[in-house]
Amino acid sequence: MAMLEKAAAQVGGTIDDRFGAAGWIKKTARKVFPDHWSFMLGEIALYSFIILLLTGTFLTLWFQPSQSEVVYHGAYTPLQGLKMSQAYESTLRISFDVRGGLIMRQIHHWAALIFVSAMVVHLCRIFFTGAFRKPRETNWIIGTILLTLALIEGLAGYSLPDDLLSGTGLRITEGVLLSLPLVGTYLSYFLFGGQFPGDDLIARLYTAHVLLIPGIFLALITVHVMLVWYQKHTQYPLPGRTEKNAVGYPFFPVYTAKAGGFFFITFGVTALLSSVATINPIWLFGPYKPGEVSDGTQPDWYMGFLEGSLRMMPPWEIRAWGYTVPMNVLVPALIVPGFMFTALGLYPFIERWVTGDDREHHILDRPRNVPTRTGLGVLAISFWLILLAGGANDLFAITFHLSINSITRAFQVLIIVIPPISYVVTKRICLGLQRRDREKVLHGRETGIIQRLPDGEMIEVHEPISDTEKWMLTQHLSRRPLELEPDTDDNGIPRRRLLLSKARARVSRFYFEDRVEPPTPAEVREIETSGHH
Amino acid sequence: MSEHTHTDAAGVEHVESADAAAAVQEEHAGAIVARDEHGEIETHYANPGLAPHIYRRSDIDKTAAQRREREVATLFGLSTIGTLIFLVSYFVFKPADKQGNSNQLLSTVHYSTLGLGLGMGLALFCIGAGAIHWAKTLMPDDEIVQERHPMHSSAEERAGAVEALKEGAAGAGLGRRKLIRNSLLGAMAPLGLLALVPLRDLGPLPGASLAYTAWRKGVRLVSDPSRNPIKAEEVPIGGVVHVMPEGIDKMPNPLDEEAKAAAIVIRLAPDELHERPDRRGWDYNGIVCYSKICTHVGCPVGLYEQQTHHLLCPCHQSTFDVTHNCEVVFGPAGRPLPQLKISVDSEGYLVADQDFQEPVGPSYWFRGEN
Ligand code: HEM
Numbered sequence: 001m002a003m004l005e006k007a008a009a010q011v012g013g014t015i016d017d018r019f020g021a022a023g024w025i026k027k028t029a030r031k032v033f034p035d036h037w038s039f040m041l042g043e044i045a046l047y048s049f050i051i052l053l054l055t056g057t058f059l060t061l062w063f064q065p066s067q068s069e070v071v072y073h074g075a076y077t078p079l080q081g082l083k084m085s086q087a088y089e090s091t092l093r094i095s096f097d098v099r100g101g102l103i104m105r106q107i108h109h110w111a112a113l114i115f116v117s118a119m120v121v122h123l124c125r126i127f128f129t130g131a132f133r134k135p136r137e138t139n140w141i142i143g144t145i146l147l148t149l150a151l152i153e154g155l156a157g158y159s160l161p162d163d164l165l166s167g168t169g170l171r172i173t174e175g176v177l178l179s180l181p182l183v184g185t186y187l188s189y190f191l192f193g194g195q196f197p198g199d200d201l202i203a204r205l206y207t208a209h210v211l212l213i214p215g216i217f218l219a220l221i222t223v224h225v226m227l228v229w230y231q232k233h234t235q236y237p238l239p240g241r242t243e244k245n246a247v248g249y250p251f252f253p254v255y256t257a258k259a260g261g262f263f264f265i266t267f268g269v270t271a272l273l274s275s276v277a278t279i280n281p282i283w284l285f286g287p288y289k290p291g292e293v294s295d296g297t298q299p300d301w302y303m304g305f306l307e308g309s310l311r312m313m314p315p316w317e318i319r320a321w322g323y324t325v326p327m328n329v330l331v332p333a334l335i336v337p338g339f340m341f342t343a344l345g346l347y348p349f350i351e352r353w354v355t356g357d358d359r360e361h362h363i364l365d366r367p368r369n370v371p372t373r374t375g376l377g378v379l380a381i382s383f384w385l386i387l388l389a390g391g392a393n394d395l396f397a398i399t400f401h402l403s404i405n406s407i408t409r410a411f412q413v414l415i416i417v418i419p420p421i422s423y424v425v426t427k428r429i430c431l432g433l434q435r436r437d438r439e440k441v442l443h444g445r446e447t448g449i450i451q452r453l454p455d456g457e458m459i460e461v462h463e464p465i466s467d468t469e470k471w472m473l474t475q476h477l478s479r480r481p482l483e484l485e486p487d488t489d490d491n492g493i494p495r496r497r498l499l500l501s502k503a504r505a506r507v508s509r510f511y512f513e514d515r516v517e518p519p520t521p522a523e524v525r526e527i528e529t530s531g532h533h
Numbered sequence: 534m535s536e537h538t539h540t541d542a543a544g545v546e547h548v549e550s551a552d553a554a555a556a557v558q559e560e561h562a563g564a565i566v567a568r569d570e571h572g573e574i575e576t577h578y579a580n581p582g583l584a585p586h587i588y589r590r591s592d593i594d595k596t597a598a599q600r601r602e603r604e605v606a607t608l609f610g611l612s613t614i615g616t617l618i619f620l621v622s623y624f625v626f627k628p629a630d631k632q633g634n635s636n637q638l639l640s641t642v643h644y645s646t647l648g649l650g651l652g653m654g655l656a657l658f659c660i661g662a663g664a665i666h667w668a669k670t671l672m673p674d675d676e677i678v679q680e681r682h683p684m685h686s687s688a689e690e691r692a693g694a695v696e697a698l699k700e701g702a703a704g705a706g707l708g709r710r711k712l713i714r715n716s717l718l719g720a721m722a723p724l725g726l727l728a729l730v731p732l733r734d735l736g737p738l739p740g741a742s743l744a745y746t747a748w749r750k751g752v753r754l755v756s757d758p759s760r761n762p763i764k765a766e767e768v769p770i771g772g773v774v775h776v777m778p779e780g781i782d783k784m785p786n787p788l789d790e791e792a793k794a795a796a797i798v799i800r801l802a803p804d805e806l807h808e809r810p811d812r813r814g815w816d817y818n819g820i821v822c823y824s825k826i827c828t829h830v831g832c833p834v835g836l837y838e839q840q841t842h843h844l845l846c847p848c849h850q851s852t853f854d855v856t857h858n859c860e861v862v863f864g865p866a867g868r869p870l871p872q873l874k875i876s877v878d879s880e881g882y883l884v885a886d887q888d889f890q891e892p893v894g895p896s897y898w899f900r901g902e903n
């Protein structure tokens with residue numbers, strides 16, 4: 001032990017002599033990290049990204065990003081003698097000839113799925129607990145960009161092997177680009193280097209997939225994590241936590257061991273999963289040929305919502321003045337996702353505008369205490385989930401022996417009906433839970449024991465709750481709708497930007513009209529002294 | 534014992550007891566009802582302060598701590614075994630030796646992947662599990678409290694920053710030297726062109742290339758992928774043949790041509806054919822030929838249902854009725870599949886009479902209204 005300490009002192013000295021780092025090291029080693037299982041979701045995304053970097057680099061050692069045609073003479077006999085691109089041939093080689101190639105491919109692909117999934121769940125955690133509020137809006141924006149880029153990165157990677165399945169995905173990409181008014185054909189010709197499929201695309205996707213987008217990822221993820229560090233992590237409203245402190249474990253050694261350990265666990269689980277669960281067996285699909293298609297094609301799950309969106313759109317096309325606007329493609333594949341991601345990125349600013357709240361928030365919300373936000377979140381999720389499910393309408397049809405037509409019709413109805421219903425129901429549930437919290441503070445916990453009073457009345461015995469619990473159930477802000485300011489100011493001069501402030505008052509009412517006040521200590525005391533339970 | 538530390542502005546660490554901290558918070562919190570400028574009510578019970586520290590078995594019981602230590606070491610040991618499994622699998626399973634027999638190849642690849650993955654998974658997972666077990670059971674688990682300061686700087690500091698910027702701007706004379714400012718803006722604004730213009734050669738301009746395919750008058754229909762010409766009388770009623778134009782493989786960009794020219798030939802019984810009046814004679818004895826490229830976003834429409842004579846696109850289930858000019862009967866496609874006018878040549882083989890009369894595949898702005 002003494003030796004270890006001596007070594008540490010020596011290394012520390014060497015570093016400090018050159019970088020004057022002692023102060024920084026001391027502060028960093030003791031820096032506090034609040035702990036909660038839900039804070040691991042972002043970590044999973046980060047670690048999956050590192051796994052993708054490592055396994056992806058391994059794949060680049062053999063992968064040939066080229067659409068030049070070759071005739072297959074490799075190990076896998078069913079494809080013997082077939083014409084295919086070098087990209088497809090080299091992916092076969094990685095799978096069959098390079099030892100460890102297939103496990104690396106499968107880890108890479110599973111890690112990509114886990115990466116996007118972790119980001120989505122992480123985003124939900126941030127949203128429902130209000131962790132996006134001031135001062136953390138920047139990280140919300142970065143997160144939105146990362147998620148958008150991840151979809152593009154995934155599509156690019158999935159297309160690299162140039163098999164029949166991924167080629168079909170590229171064909172759909174071409175169709176979607178073409179739908180853009182005026183510029184569509186140009187964009188498509190610039191992307192593909194001419195007509196579809198051309199000879200350039202795989203090489204271009206490769207540059208984007210291994211250099212451009214990972215580079216942007218690396219930069220953005222670095223800023224994201226540095227901001228978490230610098231602004232300190234949020235914390236849940238637990239005893240001892242306030243807006244003015246951070247409570248948790250020190251970076252060194254506890255957090256280092258937990259977070260570092262969790263990286264290995266994430267990598268280990270991904271490897272175990274990839275050893276037993278085959279993913280993307282491209283040798284079964286065959287090389288891409290424009291005239292062929294395999295049925296039951298399914299993209300990676302994170303693209304499913306676009307697939308569903310394309311499937312449930314009615315066949316509307318606008319043809320006028322000699323031009324065509326295929327609304328049946330433009331709306332579901334570009335306008336809907338464009339709207340979804342824009343709304344996502346803007347949400348913190350919308351809420352800030354509605355509340356007019358300019359303070360910093362480091363204590364997280366319990367979702368029930370912000371019913372409208374929680375309701376809107378569930379609305380968005382239900383919309384997205386129905387699109388995702390719509391992408392599997394053929395699987396539903398086969399599994400439940402229903403006609404694909406009626407399933408698609410059902411989805412067309414559900415996508416309009418379910419989101420508003422989810423909003424209303426969620427908000428009701430939140431308000432109900434808040435009411436229950438209020439009851440608990442005022443009257444204590446229900447015990448289930450029924451007592452008969454001398455006058456014959458039956459009552460349920462309530463057990464008082466601790467002060468700690470009372471604090472936990474009442475510590476949140478309960479916002480009220482903004483009051484509309486008078487149309488004219490004190491001097492009778494009409495206010496500027498009247499319409500905007502009216503709109504704001506209206507949205508504020510939408511947000512905060514239905515509310516349950518947490519009881520004040522005074523209320524509780526009054527009830528207690530008046531002899532109620 | 535629940536001490537906590539916080540670092541003050543000068544970087545000095547203070548250690549206080551939790552009780553003292555709770556007392557301070559009480560002053561702020563208390564049972565007060567206040568309304569801020571936004572009409573929000575702040576209603577607070579006093580924050581009760583950190584819960585008392587609960588000691589773990591391993592904190593108080595030495596043998597328990599030793600047991601935890603052994604558990605951590607076991608996990609690390611398992612990791613080493615995982616690495617061994619990985620190495621052994623790498624040298625035992627050599628898929629490349631199994632050339633020529635696809636079943637043997639697949640099973641060797643399967644075992645190789647299984648062994649490598651399990652070994653690697655075990656090696657990594659156990660390191661992680663060991664580290665976390667170590668942190669949770671043996672490292673100190675006292676919660677530490679650190680102060681959080683508002684992100685914004687003090688008023689003086691801000692004023693200083695504004696001052697520094699003003700001074701800098703004044704030094705550069707940005708306000709006074711309009712000529713420099715404007716010419717600099719004029720120089721910066723078009724810089725984007727340096728990046729944009731060279732991208733012009735990413736691809737050729739589309740021109741009319743999307744509107745034409747490799748089909749011409751007299752070009753034979755050959756089956757895909759075997760490339761055999763098709764005698765009309767060899768197509769039975771209800772028969773289906775996927776076709777390409779003859780000679781497509783010798784064209785400059787065969788895949789680009791296939792992506793537009795792919796077509797499907799179907800023979801209907803005479804009473805099943807409901808031709809549009811302006812397309813009378815586009816079939817040959819009930820044999821019709823339609824583009825196979827879906828008018829939705831371009832997947833090949835590969836599924837033919839014999840009973841209903843429907844062509845189904847597997848991508849988003851657009852359904853086209855072959856008996857009625859391939860009009861859309863279901864799904865998101867906005868237009869019927871284009872029809873190819875066919876007849877037979879002197880030897881009785883099916884040939885095209887002309888190219889498609891409208892662009893095949895997905896719709897786009899410049900495709901016109903037809
Ligand atoms: C950061 C997010 C990333 C995502 C979401 C992602 C996703 C994917 C996916 C889904 C595939 C198809 C795999 C398959 O064959 O089944 C793929 C292939 C590939 N990726 Fe990535 N990837 C990422 C990062 C990287 C990085 C950083 C590199 C290299 C430095 C890389 C290199 C490759 C290569 C070479 C292939 C083609 C080889 C093959 O498919 O066998 N990827 N990627």
Ligand code: FES
Pocket residue numbers: 827828829830831832846847848849850851864865866
């Ligand atoms: S491409 Fe055929 S239905 Fe979408």
